[in-house]
Amino acid sequence: MTTTTTNTIQSTTLYFREGSSDKVYHAAIEPRGNGHVVTFAYGRRGSTMSTGVKTPQPVPLAEATKVYDKLVASKLAKGYTPGEDGTPYAGTGNEGADTGVRCQLANPVEEAELDALLRDERTLMQEKFDGRRMLVRKNREGITGINRRGLAVALPAPIARDAAKLPGTFLIDGEAVGDTLHAFDLLERNGEDLRGRHCIDRIALLGGLLRDEGVKSIVLVPTVVLPAEKRELLDELRRRNAEGVLIKQARRHYCPGRPASGGDWLKFKFVEAASFIAGEANGGKRSIALFLVDDAGKRVPAGNVTIPPNHAIPKPGSVVEVKYLHAFPESGSVYQPVWLGPRDDIPPDECVVSQLKFKPAATAVA
Numbered sequence: 001m002t003t004t005t006t007n008t009i010q011s012t013t014l015y016f017r018e019g020s021s022d023k024v025y026h027a028a029i030e031p032r033g034n035g036h037v038v039t040f041a042y043g044r045r046g047s048t049m050s051t052g053v054k055t056p057q058p059v060p061l062a063e064a065t066k067v068y069d070k071l072v073a074s075k076l077a078k079g080y081t082p083g084e085d086g087t088p089y090a091g092t093g094n095e096g097a098d099t100g101v102r103c104q105l106a107n108p109v110e111e112a113e114l115d116a117l118l119r120d121e122r123t124l125m126q127e128k129f130d131g132r133r134m135l136v137r138k139n140r141e142g143i144t145g146i147n148r149r150g151l152a153v154a155l156p157a158p159i160a161r162d163a164a165k166l167p168g169t170f171l172i173d174g175e176a177v178g179d180t181l182h183a184f185d186l187l188e189r190n191g192e193d194l195r196g197r198h199c200i201d202r203i204a205l206l207g208g209l210l211r212d213e214g215v216k217s218i219v220l221v222p223t224v225v226l227p228a229e230k231r232e233l234l235d236e237l238r239r240r241n242a243e244g245v246l247i248k249q250a251r252r253h254y255c256p257g258r259p260a261s262g263g264d265w266l267k268f269k270f271v272e273a274a275s276f277i278a279g280e281a282n283g284g285k286r287s288i289a290l291f292l293v294d295d296a297g298k299r300v301p302a303g304n305v306t307i308p309p310n311h312a313i314p315k316p317g318s319v320v321e322v323k324y325l326h327a328f329p330e331s332g333s334v335y336q337p338v339w340l341g342p343r344d345d346i347p348p349d350e351c352v353v354s355q356l357k358f359k360p361a362a363t364a365v366a
Contacts, residue, residue, distance in 0.1 A: 010065075014080035015045070024049070025075050026154075031066050036064035038071065039152045048132050048145075049154045050177040050344045083329050097152045101135060101145065101171070102256035103189075106246055106265035112269060118230045119249050124250045124309075125230040126221045128267055130243040130344060131177035134159075135187075136218070139169045147345040158217035165215055167251060172206065172218065183210060184221040184246070186345070187254060195254035199264075200225070202254070217363060237270070244269035273323045274334075274355040275346045276302060278314040285316050288314065290322065292353045300353065303333035309341065319343045319351060326359040335359075 011028035026041040026049070035058030041049040054067050075297035109117065117123055133148035136159065143163045145155035155163075156179040163172075174181045186206035187195055194202050203223050210220045224233050234245060249264040254337030282304060290302040305322050307313055314320050322342050324334035332353065 010068065014072070014075050016080045021079075025080055027068060027071050027075075027322050029061070029068050033058045035164070036061050036272070038064050038067045040071065047178050048134065048156055049064075050342060051153050052344065076214075091218070097138070099146050099150050099152050099308065101137070101146050101150045103133060103148050103150070103173070104256055104265055105148070105258035106267040107249065107258060107261065107263050109266040109268050111268065114234070116233065117266070119227050119314075121225070121227065122250055123222050123247050124203075124205050124225045125233055126223050126246045126248070127182075127233070127237055127242060128244040128246045128269065129175040129182045130358050131175040131182070131223075132343075133174075134171050134176035134181060135171060136163050136181060137171045138140075138163050138166065149345055149347070153345075154204075156345055162215040162217045166209060166212065166218070168209075170209060172209075174221070179217055181218045182221050183218055184223075185254065197253070198251040199248050199254070200250040233299075242270060244271070271323055272326065272357050273321060273340065275319050275343050275351045276322055277348050277351050278316055278318050278320050280316050281313055287312065288316075288320075288336070292332070292351050292355070293349060294353050300332060302327070302353075302356075303331075303335075303337055305339050307339040311341070314342055319346045319348055327356040329358045332356070 014025045014027075016023040016025070024041075024043060024045045028039050029036050030039055036055075037058055038054040039051065040054060041051045043049040048191070054071060055064060059067075101222045118125075134155075136155065138143045143155065143160050145153045145159075147153045155333065156176070158179040159176070159181045168190045169188070170186065170190070172181070172183045173185035173187055174183040175180075180307040183206060184356060185199070186202045186209065187193070189209070190207060194205065197205075200223075207220055210218060222233075224230050237245060245268050247266045247268065252264040255264060274292075276290040276292060277299060279291055279301075283289050286309065287304050288307065288308045289304055291299045292302045294300050302329075305320075319342070321336040321340040322334065323340055325336040327334050334356070
C-alpha cells in the first residue's frame with residue numbers, strides 16, 4: 001500500500017484490476033483550518049479523477065483518522081490492492097476549493113442553423129471532444145486543475161507534468177480526455193487577464209505557448225475560420241464519429257456563464273448526451289431510473305439506463321451522464337440510452353429537461 005505520512009498528512013493509493021477495469025482510489029488526511037479533512041479521488045487509471053471530501057467540515061485528527069481507516073478498509077474489502085507505482089494523479093491539497101474561475105459555456109444549436117453559421121466569416125470552428133471541461137492554472141503557488149464549476153480538482157499526472165514544462169504562468173481552458181488536455185482557449189498569461197481580448201487572438205497566444213514539441217499531454221485544438229474550412233472540418237468529424245463542433249464568435253470577449261439563448265459560443269453534437277439525476281436501482285437489477293428537472297423545478301422521470309458490470313451503481317441523487325438517440329416528446333423518456341459515467345462537476349439543478357433533443361411526435365419510434 002503506497003502510504004505516506006508528513007506531519008499530520010497521511011495518504012494511500014489503491015488499485016483495482018479485473019478484466020477491462022483498471023481503477024485507482026486515493027484517500028488522504030489533510031490539514032484544513034483548525035482541523036483535518038479526509039479527501040478522496042477515484043477513476044480509471046491515467047484518466048481525469050473524480051474528487052470529493054468525506055468530512056464536509058474540518059474535524060480533530062483522531063476523528064479524521066477513524067474516517068480514513070474505515071474508508072481504506074472498505075476499499076480493501078472490495079478487492080482494491082496496494083500498488084507500488086506511486087500516485088497516478090497530481091493533487092494540490094486544495095481539491096474542492098472554489099478557485100474563483102468561471103467558465104464560458106456553450107448553448108446547443110440545431111442542424112438547420114448550421115449552414116448560416118458556417119458561411120458567417122465572423123465565426124470560427126473547433127472540434128468538441130467527448131471529455132470533461134478542465135482548466136489548468138500555473139502560478140507561483142503551483143499547478144491546479146479546475147472543473148467547469150470553478151472547483152479545484154486533481155489533474156492526470158501527464159497533464160500536470162507538461163504544464164510544469166511550459167514557460168511562465170497561465171490559465172488554459174480545454175477538455176480533458178484521459179491523460180490529454182485538448183486546449184482551446186487561453187484566459188491568463190504571465191499575470192495578464194486575456195478575457196477582454198478577442199477569441200481569435202487568445203487562441204493565437206495559446207498556439208505560441210504550446211509550441212514546445214516536448215509537451216505531449218496538452219495539445220492545441222485546431223481552429224478554422226474560412227467557410228470552406230469549416231464545412232470541410234464538419235464533414236471530417238462526422239465521418240469519424242466525433243462528438244461534435246464548437247462554433248464561436250471570433251472577435252468577442254470571454255464571457256463566463258451560459259446565456260439564456262444563443263450566445264457567443266454554440267455547440268453542435270453529432271451524438272446526443274445529457275446529464276441526469278440518478279434514481280433508485282430497479283428491483284435489484286443493474287438498471288437505474290433517470291430524472292430531470294422541469295421548468296417548475298420538479299423532478300420528472302426520463303427513462304432508465306443499464307449500468308455495465310464493471311461500473312459501480314451510482315448513489316441515488318448523484319449526477320450521471322447518458323448518451324441517447326432521441327427523447328420522446330410524449331413521455332420525456334430517452335430512447336436507446338447508453339451509460340457514460342458519473343459527473344461530479346455538474347450539480348443536480350443543472351440536469352434540466354431543456355437539455356434533451358426530442359424527436360417530432362409524428363415520427364417518434366414506438
